[in-house]
Amino acid sequence: MEQIKVLGIDIAKNVFELCGLNEAHEVVYRKRVRRRQFMRTVLQAGAERIVIEACGASHHWARRLRHENQRVTLLPPHQVKPFNTGNKNDANDALAIAVAGTQASIRPVAVKTLEQQDIQSLHRVREQVKKQRTEVINQARGLLAEYGVVLPVGVSGFRRGIPEVLEDAENALTDRIRALIADLYDQFHALDARMQQYDRDIKAVAQQIDFCRRAMEVGGIGAQTATAFYATVGDAGLFAKGRQVSAWVGLVPSQHASGDQQWLGSITKRGSRYLRTLLVHGARALLTQAERLPGRRGAWVRQRIARNGRNKAAVALANKNTRILWALMHNGESYQPA
Known part of the structure; x- marks a missing residue:
């Protein structure tokens, strides 16, 4: 068999499609394998480089293949899609992944360590519990509105308002709706307790990681x-x-240029919406102390607010913080404010 330079793998739960390219980027290998045969088949193929589309379980397989001294690259799905031609099937998907793997201009996805994947899972579970808590609050507020009882918006308003509503004997609530609202309030407390526990877990994890301590x-x-x-x-x-x-996070202006003319629009909002939201919300919280911020950073923040308003200033500060975090992670240094 001709030497395989790039082996593209389309990952699924139980069936894996493999497509190998030679030095001239010609297809020289195709194989469809089951899950239990996957590792043995890939190692026997002897490819110089293995390319996988970043998807469910891709980090797991990348770690296992790297443990076997294989060169593995994960590619972002939106960069693979333009190379997918023909009908939608596993064979064409594997070919598109292999062809995309030959493009040096595509920035790969970092293979997550077990620690990083644990942290990401913790954040995802916390976010799911947060959504469930919001659903309970919205349902209770909607039911009460049908009886002429309006609660303040927000978690704190709900936490304070429900006991007062249940204890008020003069409102129009029946015994049945009071029991339902009390049940929803119990669900809210259970979800709120889980949220607080996840917050404590995240803080404990942050104290154990050197980069996170420096980033904070x-x-x-x-x-x-x-x-x-x-x-x-x-x-x-x-x-x-x-x-x-x-x-990559989506915090830079969108660009449209032709010849000598260039137009900058709103931020692209590409990448991780969750990470971008955290960065912007953190910047927005810091802007509440803008008048008390010292040094060049404080002067820059106040100048941005005066020129662009608080919303754009928050995005600009999130952009700046993202660059600072990259520098701290890349150089391994501590933060030194100007």
Whole structure:
């Protein structure tokens, strides 16, 4: 068999499609294997480089293959899609992955360590519990509104308002709706307790990781943002400079240029929405102390607010913090404010 330079693998739960390219980027190998045969088949193929589309379980298989001294690259799905031609099937998907793996301009996805994947899982479970808590609050507020009882918006308003509503004997609530609201309030308390436990877990994890401890010294960066950045970015060495990370997260202006003319629009909002949200919210929280911020950083924040308003200033500060976090991760240094 001709030497395989790039082996593209389309991963699924139980069936894996393999496509190998030679030096001239011609297809010289195709195989469809079951899960139990996957590792043995890939190792026997003897490919110089293995390319996998970043998807469910891709980090697991990448770690296992690297443990067997294989060169493994994960590619972002939106970069693979343009190379997919013909009908949608596993064979064409594997071919598209292999062809995309020959493009040096595509920035790969960092293979997550078990620690990083654990942290990302913790964040995802916390976010799911947060959504469930919001659903309970919205349902209770909606039911009460049908009886003419309106609660303040927000978690704290719900936490304070429900006991007062249940104890008020003069409102129009029947015994049945009171029992239902009390049950929803119990669900809210259970979910709220889980949220607080996850927050404590995230803070404990942040204290155990050197980068997260250094990152939390930056204004607007807390334990949640620091651990999310650590788990999402993974390897700072994949980026040549901080601006590339900001663009990857979606915090730089969109660009439309032709010839000598260039137009800049709103931020692209590419990449991880969750990480971008944390960065912007952290920056927005820091802006509440803008008048008391010292040094050049404080002067820059106040100038941004005066020129662009608080919303754009928050995004600009999130952009700056992203570049600082990349520098801390890449250089291994502590934060030194100007």
